[in-house]
Amino acid sequence: MSLGGGAGIQADLRTFAFHCVHGTSAITCITAQNTLGVTRVDAMAPDAVVAQIQAVVEDIGVDAAKTGMLLNQGIIAAVAEQVGLLQAKNQMRNLVVDPVMVSRTGVQLIDGDAVKTLCHDLIPKAALVTPNRYEAQILTGLEINSLDGMKSAAEIIYRDFNIAVLIKGGGMEGDLRGIDIWFDGEKLEILTTKLVDTKNTHGTGCTLSSAIAANLAQGENLFTSVQKAKNYVTTALKYSLNIGAGQGPVGHFYPLLEEAVGSGSIKNNPQFSMPNF
Ligand SMILES: Nc1ncnc2c1ncn2[C@@H]1O[C@H](COP(=O)(O)OP(=O)(O)OP(=O)(O)O)[C@@H](O)[C@H]1O
Numbered sequence: 001m002s003l004g005g006g007a008g009i010q011a012d013l014r015t016f017a018f019h020c021v022h023g024t025s026a027i028t029c030i031t032a033q034n035t036l037g038v039t040r041v042d043a044m045a046p047d048a049v050v051a052q053i054q055a056v057v058e059d060i061g062v063d064a065a066k067t068g069m070l071l072n073q074g075i076i077a078a079v080a081e082q083v084g085l086l087q088a089k090n091q092m093r094n095l096v097v098d099p100v101m102v103s104r105t106g107v108q109l110i111d112g113d114a115v116k117t118l119c120h121d122l123i124p125k126a127a128l129v130t131p132n133r134y135e136a137q138i139l140t141g142l143e144i145n146s147l148d149g150m151k152s153a154a155e156i157i158y159r160d161f162n163i164a165v166l167i168k169g170g171g172m173e174g175d176l177r178g179i180d181i182w183f184d185g186e187k188l189e190i191l192t193t194k195l196v197d198t199k200n201t202h203g204t205g206c207t208l209s210s211a212i213a214a215n216l217a218q219g220e221n222l223f224t225s226v227q228k229a230k231n232y233v234t235t236a237l238k239y240s241l242n243i244g245a246g247q248g249p250v251g252h253f254y255p256l257l258e259e260a261v262g263s264g265s266i267k268n269n270p271q272f273s274m275p276n277f
């Protein structure tokens, strides 16, 4: 969860709402965070996280799920155990693991033991894992500087975990920035997009994995879910918000902004990027 509103569960819930699915959440930690970075993180107790998952599953049910910042080994182990128990009862389908380990700026967010548990206990239970450039480097031991590097990493991650993988290229340089690689053991696809030239990219990874989960919940297949989610993030980036001194958040509800500005009910505030106005 992030209190600046741009990333984590706050971005996830906005994304779910945009896709017309009912989002629920299990909070693993509270970050003091704004557009400039994270200044403090307070972890929940692992059994408090488990209780949140159980409260949702036992009453409401889960059509698809995503994990984000799980923070430490105890929380990761507890979540992985719950996922295993629920999958055995077919109560946890379509799990997307966004393996939040390193921020796009390259800062490691979780320690080595936590990475090991994530790899051994949680990622293999997912349908899809969505590492960014630096997370893909940790998962493979490769240094990724090229399209070929991204492709090799995707193949290694598929081989090691036997699940589909999407390597996100928001942290790549030059022409590769914004290009993602999909591999599911059969099809290797380069998901290209027109680079959105903005510094306001806070929460793109959270938004992408939530949009994938939302599409899965609505019955789309995995690859179509990824393609649609990629298009959503690209448009949300075009309408990102220029707030704060650092990286502002993406504009999750861009059609509403467009409509409101178009109809004159709100002014075209210079803080909104409004590409069509
Ligand atoms: N400037 C950009 N233009 C177009 N697409 C982008 C841009 N920046 C990021 N993306 C896309 O956003 C999605 C998220 O990728 P990214 O590598 O930013 O993830 P991340 O590092 O996990 O994000 P974050 O930590 O900010 O949530 C990917 O589809 C990526 O290609």
Ligand SMILES: Cc1ncc(CO)c(N)n1
Binding pocket: 001, 002, 007, 008, 009, 031, 033, 068, 069, 100, 103, 203, 204, 205, 206
């Ligand atoms: C809470 C949270 N989760 C994930 C990320 C990665 O964007 C972040 N910055 N904050």
